[in-house]
Amino acid sequence: MNLEFQSRSEEICAEAVEMPEESNDLLVNQNCLRAYGRAIAERNYTDAQLRKTLKELAEFKFALDESAIVVITDAKGIIRYANDKFCEISQYKREELIGKTHRLISSGYHSRDFFEDFWQSIQAGKVWKGEIKNKAKDGSYYWVNTTVVPFVNESGKPYQYLAIRFDITERKRAEEALQRSGLRARQQAEQLEAAMEKLKQTQAQLVQTEKMSGLGQLVAGVAHEINNPVSFIYGNLVHTREYIENLLHTINLYQRHYPNPLPEIKTALEDMELDFLREDLPKILESMEFGAERIREIVRSLQNFSRQQESQMKSVDIHEGIDSTLLILQNRLLSQRDRREIAILKDYGDLPPVQCYASQLNQVFLNILCNAIDALEEPALEDKKEPGAIAIRTELSPEGSAAGCDSACCLGLTEGNFVVISISDNGSGIPESARGRLFDPFFTTKPVGKGMGLGLAIAHQIVVQQHQGHLECISQLGRGTTFLISIPVSQQREKVKQ
Incomplete structure (x- = not known):
């Protein structure tokens, strides 16, 4: 007893x-x-x-012990107890840890001020919470979410410290990778902005160029210089989107399996605005892709304007080219909020296969049809009762009778028949003062940001220089505009000497 x-x-x-x-x-x-x-x-x-x-x-x-990394140190920070999880994550044996301080696993990541604040807090008897990056025995790094609780004596002074930690290495890696992706996205956005600025400066330089003979060479050089960085950026956007989606998926899995994180983790997620990042990153990527694609379109236009891209001509069905172009523009032809659907009226003649650069002619059709659609979307036509319509007519004409073709403009045309394609719209028409400059590079009657002024200039070069044909515009205010394209059915490689 x-x-x-x-x-x-x-x-x-x-x-x-x-x-x-x-x-x-x-x-x-x-x-x-x-x-x-x-x-x-x-x-x-x-x-x-x-x-x-x-x-x-x-x-x-x-x-x-099963769920957390547990360490007990004395008042001087010397380790007196370490559980199995601490040995496992640090890769040190228990006997290698006991009697040592945490300098043994210091990563060198945190500043001296960080640990001074840490010690001041726990020596004052306050509980400390935070995230620490440590270094394992093999040299690898790991992150832990740490809570240090001081044990105080009767006089209020700590005599030992209990540290409870949780491994957050995977989450920190995901956050760091997400931050790196965001940084790359911002850098690429800056590169796109710089490329756009360079393109604007190039355009201003082109406008000041007086001799059209040197314009093609200048534009080709500019297009090449711009195309290289834009291709690099555009190609990396696919990988960037994939990386970000993988990172967000990993974070979603983490949150699904650990729906109730510690308050410290919850606070960290709120501080980094994870939900906002999930929503905003795809928008940033979409805007970057849009900007990159826009630059690529401009570069392609510059390249088409400056040089021939196809190696050889082929005999093709012109009607197939027109139909494929209309298919591409189908969405623009549909009814919009402020206008009805644009009708397409076809009157195709019986045409033989035409020897040409098919993709270039398709671009001619695309540029002219886009202009026709733009004309039918002008605000001045909002009160017009007649629905918008585009009429496309093709016919085969003998030499010398191609619409708008005279002896001066048809030098270089081959003997034989011509294919004539007319594209007409019932829009408001083009003022007479602008008609004489329609085919000049960078001339446009559209609002700022609506067009570059290269579409008709490229179309003119393709028809006249590449196909030895003729392109003419006939327009009346209030009644609409018609473009007449005349090209020979077969091409003669040697031009008629003047």
Whole structure:
């Protein structure tokens, strides 16, 4: 019997013997027995509660050791206890850790001020929480979410520290990769902006060029210089989108399997505005892709304007080229919020296969049809009752009777028949003052940002220089515009000498 139990029993017995004098010895003995019984019952209850508490503490320790990295240090930071998870993540044996400080696993990532603030906080008896990057024995790095709890004595001074940590390496890697992707996206956006600025400067330089003979060579050089960085950026956008989607998928998996993160993790996610990043990154990529594609279109236009891209001519069905171009423009022909659907009226003649550069002629059709659609979308036509329509007519004409073709403009045309394609719209027409400049490079009647002024210039060069044909515009204000394209059915490689 221990002293505490004996002392308590004597107290109870003393209470029992303090009875009136008339009480007999038997009554005293009974009271003493009852007192001993109560003492034994209290002791048994106390022992049971103690065993229960010790069992719960052991279970808590087991659960903590299984789920967290646990370290206990003395007041000087010397490690006195390290659980298996700490040994596992640090790759050190327990005997290599005991008696050492955390300098053993220092990564050198954090500043001296970081650890000074850390020590000032825990030495003042305050709980410290934060994220620390450590270095394992093999030289690899890992991140832990750390909570350090000081144990203080009667005077309020810490005598040991309990550190509870959780491995957050994968999440930190995902965040760092996401940040790197965002940085690359911003850098590429800056490169796109610089490329656009360079393109604008190039355009200004081209406008000032006086001699058309040197314009093609200049434009070709500019297109080549711009095409290289834009191709690099455009090609990397696909990989950037894939990387970001993979990173976001990884984070989604993490959140799905760990739906209730620690408050520190939740706060970190809120600080980085993860939901905003999920929503904004795809928009940034879309705007970059749009800008890159726009630059590529401009470069292709410049290249088409400056040089021939096809190696040889082929005999093709002109109607197939027109139909494929209309298919590309189908979405633009559909009804819009402020106008009805644009009707396409076809009147195809019986044409033989035409020897030409098919893709270049398709671009001619595309440029002229786009201009016709733009003309039918002008605000001045909003009150027009007649629906917008584009009429396309083809015919075969003998030499010399091609529409708009005279002896001066048809030098270089081969003997034989011509194919004539007319594309007409019922828009508002083109002012007479602008008709004489329609085929000049960079001349446009459209608002700023609507067009570059290269479409008709490229079309003119393709028809006249590449196919020895003729391109003419006939327009009346209030009645619409017609473009007449005349090209020979077969080409003669040697031009008629003037």
